[in-house]
Amino acid sequence: MVLVIGMNWQKVDASLASALADVQDPDAAEFDVFIHTANNPGPTESTYLQGLGAGNIASGRQIITAKLSARAISGLSDQSWVRSLRLSRRLKLLEKA
Amino acid sequence: MKYEKVSASLVSVLSDFQERGRQGLTRHVRTLGIIAPVESPKPPRVSVFLHCDSEAKLDHLAKYGIIINQGRGRVRTAFLPLESIEALTEEPAVSRVVASRYLKLAMDVAPAKVNLPPFRTQLGLSGKEVIVGVVDTGIDPAHPAFAGRVQRIWDQTLSGPGVVEGSYGRELMGAGVSASQDTEGHGTHVAGIAAGSDPTYNGVAPGADLVIVKSDLANTHISDGVRYIFRLAREQERAAVVNLSLGGQYDAHDGTDSLSLAINPETGPGRIVCCAAGNEGQETIHAQVNMAAGTTGTANFTLLPPSDPISAPKAELNGWYSGSDQFEVAIQSPSGSTTPFQGSITTGNPVQNYTLPEGQIRVITPGPDPNNGDFNFQIEIIPNSNQPPVDPPAWQVLVKAVTVTNGRVDIWTPDGAAFDAAVASDNMKVGSPGAASSAVTVAAYTTKNRWADMQGNFQAVGLTIDTIAGFSSPGPLRNAKQKPDVTAPGAMIAAPLSSASQVDPKWAVAPGFRINAGTSMATPFVTGMVALLLERDATLDPASVKKLLYQASSIPGQAGGAFDIKWGFGLVDCSRL
Numbered sequence: 291m292v293l294v295i296g297m298n299w300q301k302v303d304a305s306l307a308s309a310l311a312d313v314q315d316p317d318a319a320e321f322d323v324f325i326h327t328a329n330n331p332g333p334t335e336s337t338y339l340q341g342l343g344a345g346n347i348a349s350g351r352q353i354i355t356a357k358l359s360a361r362a363i364s365g366l367s368d369q370s371w372v373r374s375l376r377l378s379r380r381l382k383l384l385e386k387a
Numbered sequence: 388m389k390y391e392k393v394s395a396s397l398v399s400v401l402s403d404f405q406e407r408g409r410q411g412l413t414r415h416v417r418t419l420g421i422i423a424p425v426e427s428p429k430p431p432r433v434s435v436f437l438h439c440d441s442e443a444k445l446d447h448l449a450k451y452g453i454i455i456n457q458g459r460g461r462v463r464t465a466f467l468p469l470e471s472i473e474a475l476t477e478e479p480a481v482s483r484v485v486a487s488r489y490l491k492l493a494m495d496v497a498p499a500k501v502n503l504p505p506f507r508t509q510l511g512l513s514g515k516e517v518i519v520g521v522v523d524t525g526i527d528p529a530h531p532a533f534a535g536r537v538q539r540i541w542d543q544t545l546s547g548p549g550v551v552e553g554s555y556g557r558e559l560m561g562a563g564v565s566a567s568q569d570t571e572g573h574g575t576h577v578a579g580i581a582a583g584s585d586p587t588y589n590g591v592a593p594g595a596d597l598v599i600v601k602s603d604l605a606n607t608h609i610s611d612g613v614r615y616i617f618r619l620a621r622e623q624e625r626a627a628v629v630n631l632s633l634g635g636q637y638d639a640h641d642g643t644d645s646l647s648l649a650i651n652p653e654t655g656p657g658r659i660v661c662c663a664a665g666n667e668g669q670e671t672i673h674a675q676v677n678m679a680a681g682t683t684g685t686a687n688f689t690l691l692p693p694s695d696p697i698s699a700p701k702a703e704l705n706g707w708y709s710g711s712d713q714f715e716v717a718i719q720s721p722s723g724s725t726t727p728f729q730g731s732i733t734t735g736n737p738v739q740n741y742t743l744p745e746g747q748i749r750v751i752t753p754g755p756d757p758n759n760g761d762f763n764f765q766i767e768i769i770p771n772s773n774q775p776p777v778d779p780p781a782w783q784v785l786v787k788a789v790t791v792t793n794g795r796v797d798i799w800t801p802d803g804a805a806f807d808a809a810v811a812s813d814n815m816k817v818g819s820p821g822a823a824s825s826a827v828t829v830a831a832y833t834t835k836n837r838w839a840d841m842q843g844n845f846q847a848v849g850l851t852i853d854t855i856a857g858f859s860s861p862g863p864l865r866n867a868k869q870k871p872d873v874t875a876p877g878a879m880i881a882a883p884l885s886s887a888s889q890v891d892p893k894w895a896v897a898p899g900f901r902i903n904a905g906t907s908m909a910t911p912f913v914t915g916m917v918a919l920l921l922e923r924d925a926t927l928d929p930a931s932v933k934k935l936l937y938q939a940s941s942i943p944g945q946a947g948g949a950f951d952i953k954w955g956f957g958l959v960d961c962s963r964l
Binding site: 382 | 848878
């Protein structure tokens with residue numbers, strides 16, 4: 291486990307907190323996450339998100355998806371305009387046969 | 388003659404023919420695909436399924452009068468003189484020869500059960516000009532049921548530059564769609580129910596165009612897929628309905644999870660999403676514990692083996708309670724060892740690890756959830772492989788009520804565990820994305836429980852016909868909002884089979900078609916209905932679509948407008964749409 295300094299844990303959901311507890315390389319982009327913003331991202335926020343590789347930001351959505359490293363998540367959690375960060379979970383197909 | 392390759396019914400035909408000539412075939416003509424007119428000079432002929440190597444070249448069998456209808460594939464159809472069956476069985480690439488059976492035309496009875504055919508015919512609707520989007524395991528783009536209508540595929544599993552919504556995967560169109568395969572087969576079946584075109588197994592909206600997202604099922608990528616489909620529809624100024632036959636139990640069960648919240652603003656006039664309610668109706672995945680201040684509640688559960696043999700055993704519990712309560716949680720192992728009680732950790736890392744004799748325990752108790760103000764706890768259990776045997780092997784969640792306003796905690800087992808029946812609550816099993824407020828969430832109804840497979844064997848499942856399927860997940864949501872919305876046929880449904888997928892022969896009902904069950908199957912039934920409604924009025928939004936569906940639905944034996952946690956507002960009757 292590698293400690294990621296500066297994480298605002300209040301913005302991180304339980305699943306992401308658990309995944310971050312097992313991180314080996316804080317710079318490896320291994321976490322698919324939902325980023326919830328407090329308002330529609332403006333130019334500054336959009337530039338920040340695009341710098342992290344998040345796509346489809348210009349449409350003014352407050353929920354953005356991205357694949358991030360633990361260090362990038364830590365940096366995002368420290369931004370006042372970021373409301374919460376949630377780990378992507380794999381869903382199941384709903385067939386019975 | 389290699390009799391071991393010939394089905395029992397065909398052996399019987401051959402035996403009767405050898406003993407009594409054409410007269411011996413009389414009793415078979417009504418049930419099997421045999422043509423044997425008494426006055427004709429032509430030899431008696433038979434229609435068969437033949438099982439063979441998928442790439443086998445069988446053209447040389449034409450010299451025996453054998454007409455094989457497909458050039459490739461593991462299961463093909465053929466028409467041949469009875470006397471040529473021997474030549475067919477001697478062919479090394481052929482492993483089985485099965486007589487074709489006459490089935491009732493109502494092989495797939497689901498459409499008629501909800502009065503779909505007259506609705507479609509009388510109004511001249513087929514889903515034309517509407518986009519049906521399917522985020523799933525992909526599609527068999529070469530299946531004749533979709534000929535010329537697979538507009539685009541975003542295959543998220545292929546390497547490539549991605550699309551606007553995500554810089555991963557590859558977008559395919561035109562002839563290029565053949566680069567994507569559906570090896571699972573689920574997406575092909577789902578797309579076929581919604582929009583397949585076939586004389587026997589017609590989908591609900593056979594004139595709609597298809598936009599397919601082949602996903603790895605990560606909910607971020609599903610969200611990206613929904614946005615992709617609606618963007619394409621906007622660019623073409625067409626209405627669209629997206630089908631999501633998938634789900635999970637990792638969320639808050641109140642529609643405030645990320646995927647549900649991402650779906651809501653994407654919907655609107657001409658933008659509808661249909662979601663499956665879930666298949667956990669008979670599974671003990673939910674427990675509800677009610678407590679007064681100062682008391683401790685418990686919920687017993689057992690660990691389940693991994694769903695696939697290569698995964699290490701791991702269980703996960705997902706608990707939620709009101710933001711106005713203060714609870715602490717602990718885990719007790721079968722031997723009676725207990726972790727310390729752990730309350731919400733509002734400063735610092737909320738993850739704590741513990742070691743018990745039977746395994747490693749991780750308890751995560753963050754502060755209030757920013758989206759709903761409630762508290763969530765997640766508990767992960769990795770059992771030791773050398774657990775001492777304890778009978779019964781019961782684990783317990785312990786919940787201590789410190790201060791209480793509401794006093795209730797709801798816990799789900801999304802993975803690797805099941806609650807004891809005595810503590811399980813048979814409600815609130817509709818998770819994300821079925822919990823999305825804008826989604827049309829669909830429960831499953833049984834229209835068929837017996838069928839003949841392609842080998843002529845009768846198959847059956849333990850579902851009661853003409854009622855809600857036992858497996859269909861009940862609502863309501865944790866915040867008491869009504870889900871599911873409506874019920875549609877979801878068992879057993881015949882629809883296209885992906886040629887790239889493997890299927891147990893008992894599920895195959897005809898070349899290129901299989902039968903399946905689940906709210907996965909009920910959902911595209913409604914997706915197709917919505918496509919028909921959007922063809923009629925492309926401005927319908929989720930509220931107006933739901934209003935139409937509710938008005939057309941009822942629970943058998945009850946007046947229209949009644950809601951039930953299993954049925955929602957009941958089975959949709961297209962004659963009332």
